[in-house]
Amino acid sequence: MSVAETCQSLEKQIPRSEYPRPDWQRNDWLNLNGSWDFMFDSEDKGNNEEWYLAGCPTFAQQIHVPFSWVSPLSGIGQDVKGIAWYSRNVRWAPKQQESRVFLRFGAVDYRCDLWVNQILIGTHEGGYGAFEFDVTDVWNHEEDNRIVVRVQDDDEAYQTRGKQGYGEIRGIWQTVWLESRPQNYVASARFYTCIDGSVEITGTVQSHRPVGAVLRFFFDNGVVDHRLKLELSEGINQFRTSFQVDSPNLWSTESPYLYEGTVELESETAISGNDTISTYFGIREIGTAKFDGRDHKWITLNGKPVFLNGTLDQSFIPDGYFTFPSEDYIRDEIWRLKRLGLNFVRIHIKPEEPRKLYWADKLGVLVMEDMPCFWGEPDERARDAYEREAKEIIQRDFNHPSIISWVVFNETWGLFTKDTKDKRKYLPETQEWVRSVYKWAKQEDPTRLIEDNSPCNYDHVESDLNTWHFYLNGYEAVRSHVQEVVDKTYVGSDFNYIGGNLQTDAPLMNSECGAVWGIEGSAGDSDLAWHYRYMINEFRRHDKMCGFIFTEFHDVINEFNGYYRMDRQEKDFGYSSFCSDMSLRDLHSPDFIVIDAPPCRTVLPGQAVEVPLLASSYSDRYHGQTLQLKWEVYYDNFGDKAIAGTETVNMEWNGYGVRPLQELQLTMPQVDAVAVLTVVLQTLEGTVIARNFITFDVRSGHSNGIYAMEGEWLSVRPAAYTSSQWEYEWKALDDHKVNGASTGFFEYDIALPEGIRNASVNDIEVIFEAGAKAVLGKDKEMIAYKPSDISYMHGAKMDPGMNINSYFMSDESCHPSYVDVLVDGEPIRTICLQDDPADSRGVLSWHYQSNDRKLEEAGSYGYLQRICIPSRLTARIIEKNSFTLRLSVPEGTSEGEGGIAIYGRNTGRYPIDIIIRWK
Structure with a gap:
């Protein structure tokens, strides 16, 4: 559905109509999403002219709440910072006449002033925290009520903006709703769970008058039925209680069991009414511990080590920006994580909206949630704004069992102070403030891991997790870097810490990694699969490593390194072509x-x-069992699988962590080939547990190559064409690959050996590897595009095809090309080249990259073509010992298609040039 169609649909229905807080839900409520009157106030006239009064000017535009006014789905779609006004008339009465009425906001960026029926109700500041106003005293039950909201978002240096540059979240950007509560109600409750089944609850009750009451906790259809008697005084009343769950079902990523039920406040006086909240809790513990005599700690879930396979989630949506268009979309986001085998996600520099956290709870994904940063200096105003919002976030999200960690700062953003020479410094006093925030968060929530700063500058102060970021490309660079970090990680080390602070026994994990920023001008849109596989192997080979966070879940505006495209289209990593069913x-x-x-x-x-x-x-799961390790070495012999060795061995699978296995002794094939080693871990019954593979370029050095095929042959380099004509034409990968784009041809004059005349030759075959040629902006312009400032990281929009390192990774989109094959001017075949792919199958295009920091058509490959020359032409060719081969893309090819890439010995998937074979 297009943006325009979606906007038309939103005019006819309530967008995001579901209750926004399934973790704390009351039944008597009214969703206020949908169409509101809207108007910008660039000159700040609204307050002076009293636009909140009944006779104020009609707001000229309509906006679809809850979408940021910058996003397309808002119906406004303008990136205007400053002031805007919203208004709406609402008629609604609570089911119980004596109930109190609250107007609630999921999130508004940044300053929000609220009037109801011309009365100023209150003000809130902060871009991410949820807030509410009690509007009981001004609410008319029988008439329309006019709600007016003034929002001001000036991108001030002190604002907790987080990472909004992909698309601003200005104004109302989460659900707005009305909710009724009885005069006495449960204001908050926090569930503290232990894996022995003990559950402690602390919270508050708001009472309108002194009264006796019973607080009931009823969960899992009566498995939990706990009551607490209270004597309430007027105002806020704190409570603490506990109960025991027998034979508890623990919450985990494999079995995300939730105890669903209600918290109910039963007041003794009927006029007060009963307050019933639907909620849930999960019994789980997150921690750190040493195992099996090791001197380093691992992260634990429910008392057992867990390796965190994670990704960075910007939570960006092309049309709604940071507001999801539907709950189905949100649920599918979590499923998309799960289907990759990930058990962990880091929500980047922002809290996630509650509905997504609910689905993480429900489906079983561990969450690391960041606090939003400010972008100015850490002055008093910025600190106050930050601390206020951090408190709101933890208060709102405390009960989600999926959340296992809070990250209070990221990459020292907002923590630098400029000196008189305009140089940035992370001052000692700022470091101490960060320590105080860490300690506050630890006191506020002792049940989770707290990280002071997710660092790219090796500048921890005090933290429960010893993490670091790196963005490097190239196997040797990644291997040596990870090894160095591991070697420098031990109690008392000053590595990765600042200001004289030293490492504790906090577990080591990576909190950002990938190949997007470790390359000149970023990686653009290029193959992830090659880098990703060896990077995971490097992480898993170190016993100290507890997990990683890959950048990132899906592509965003200027970062194209996600597992999925920005529109959630799948990318093809190509692993199953090496090892059957591998993903x-x-x-x-x-x-x-x-x-x-x-x-x-x-x-x-x-x-x-x-x-x-x-x-x-x-x-x-498999400890104490006998498992099988099956390995195989094979190569692709021109379309047929040739096995060079295989073996299956049994082994005992015991103990956590990393241990060496017996080395494999392999013998490489006797021919030029890309040989593949696959290893499969499986049960004795054949159930596959994990797959892996590596490759070898078996290279004879013979000018024509040595191959396992009948007859004789000669090889012709793709760049040895005798004539060509293309709209765009260039060589790549040290001239081992040639590209012709749009329409045109490559022509080769092939000279055969003299002895062929005397041979009994029946067949002549042409063998080559070729792909289509999708032309990128950089190919047309032949220029380098290199961003130079932080605005690029914030989401500066660019054509990915203009990036010098781009060669679009394979996905569901294809760019086919039809190529006519001509011999001595006669057409003998038209071939369809399905695509212009780049993924892990482009082994040789990766293996022979000359510079890991500047990619050249990396991972690109083509399709094997085997074309027999018709017998009617064979005799003539033998007679003259030569022929002319032309590969031509004719005119009339539609835009976006056409062209050809011809791969040579050191490129693509097959270790061949153009082969002419006869027998």
Whole structure:
């Protein structure tokens, strides 16, 4: 559905009509999403002219709440900072006449002033926290009520903006609703759970008058039925109570069991009414611990080690920006995480909206939630704004069992102070403030892991997690960097800490990684699969490592390194072409086989090769069992699978962490080939637990190559064409690959050996690897695009095809091309090249990259073509010992299609040039 169609649909229905807080839900409520009157106030006239009064000017526009006025789905779609006004007339009465009426806001960015029936009710500041106003005294039950909201968002340096640059969240951007409550009601409740089934609850009750009451906790159809007698005084009353759940069902990612039920306040006087809240809790514990005599800690879930396979989630939606268009979309976001085999997500520099946290609770995904940062300096106003909002966030989200960690700052953003020389410094006094925030958060929520700062500058102060960020490309760079970090991680080390602070035994994990920023001008839109696989192997080979957070879940405006496209279209990592049925899930298995070797290395035909393996286990599911390790070496022999070696061995699978296995002794094929080693961990019954693979470029060095095929052959380099004509034409990868875009041809004059005349030749075949050629902006302009300032990280919009490193990763979109094959001017075949792909199958295009920090058509590959020359032409070719081969894309090719890429020996998927074979 297009944005216009979606907006028309929103005019006819209530967007986001579901109750926004399933973790704390009352039944008597009214959703106020939908169409509101709206008007910008660029000159700030509204207050002076009293636009909140009944006779104020009619607001000229209509906006779809709850979408930011910048987003397309709002119906406004203008990135205007400053002031805007909303108004709406509402007639609604609570079911119980004596109930109190609250007007609630999921989130408004940034300052919000509320009038109801011309009366100023209150003001709130902060872009992410939920808030509410008691409007009982001004609410008319029998008449229309006029609600007026003034919002001011000036992007002030002190504002807790977080990372909004992909699309601003100005104005109302989460659900607005009315809600009734009895005169005495439960204002809050926090559930503290232990895996022995003990549950402690603290909270507050708001009482309109002194009265006796009973607070009842009823969950899981009566499994929990606990009552607490209260003597309430007027105002806020605090309470604390506890109960025991026998034989508790623990919440985990594999079994996200929720105890669903109600909290009910039963007052002794009928006029007060009863307050009933539908809610839930999960019994789980997050912690850290040492195991099996190790001197380092691991992260634990329910007392057992857990390896956090995670991703960074910007929560950005192309049309709604940071507001999801529907609950189905939200639920599917969590399913998309689960289907990758991920068990963990970091919500980046913002709290997630409650409905998404609910689905993380419901479906079982662990969540690390960030506090939104400010972008100015850490002055008193910024600190006050930050602390106020952080408190709101923890208060709102405390009961979600999925949340296991709070990150209070990210990459020292907002923590630098400029000196007189205009240099930024992370001052000692700021470090102490960060420590105080960490300690406050730890006191506010002792049940979760608190991180002081998710660092890219090695500047922890005090933290429950010892994390770091890195963005590097290239196997050797990643391997040496991770090894260095592991080696420097021990109690008392000053590495990764600042200001004289030292490492404790906080567990080590990565909190941002990937190949997007470790490349000149960023990676653009390019293959992730190659880098991702060896990076995961490097993480899993270290016993100290407790997890990682890959940047990122899905593409955003200027970062194209997600598992999914920005529109949630799937990318093709290509793993199953190497190892049957392998997917990303295999790399995220708690029980895993590490191949401790490069993703590809050059070897000789028949060479003996040793490959170290490691067992990595962060689950006790198979401990004490005998498992099978099945390995196989094979190569693609021009479309047929040729097996060079295979074996299945049994082994005992015991203990957490990483341990070495027996090295594999392999013998490489006797021919030029891309050989593949696959390893499969499975049960004795054949149930696959995890898969992995690496590759080898088996290279003979013979000018024509040595291949396992009948007859004789010669090889012609793709760049050795004798003539060509294209709209766009260029060579790549040290001239081993040639590209012709749009329409045109490459023509080769092929000279055959003299001896062929005397041979009995019946067939001549042309073999080559080719793909279509989707032309990118950089290909047309042949210019480099390199962003130079922070605005790019904030979401500066750019054509991904203009990035010097882009070669679009394979996905569901194809760019086919039809190529005519001509021999001596006669057409003999038209071939359809399905796409212009780039993923892990482009082994040689990755293996022969000359510069890891500047990619050149990395991961690109084509499709194997085998074309027999018709017998009517064979005799003539033999007679003259030559022929002319033309690969032509004719005119008339539609826009976005056409062209050809021809791959040579050091590029693509197959270690061949253009081969002419005869027999």
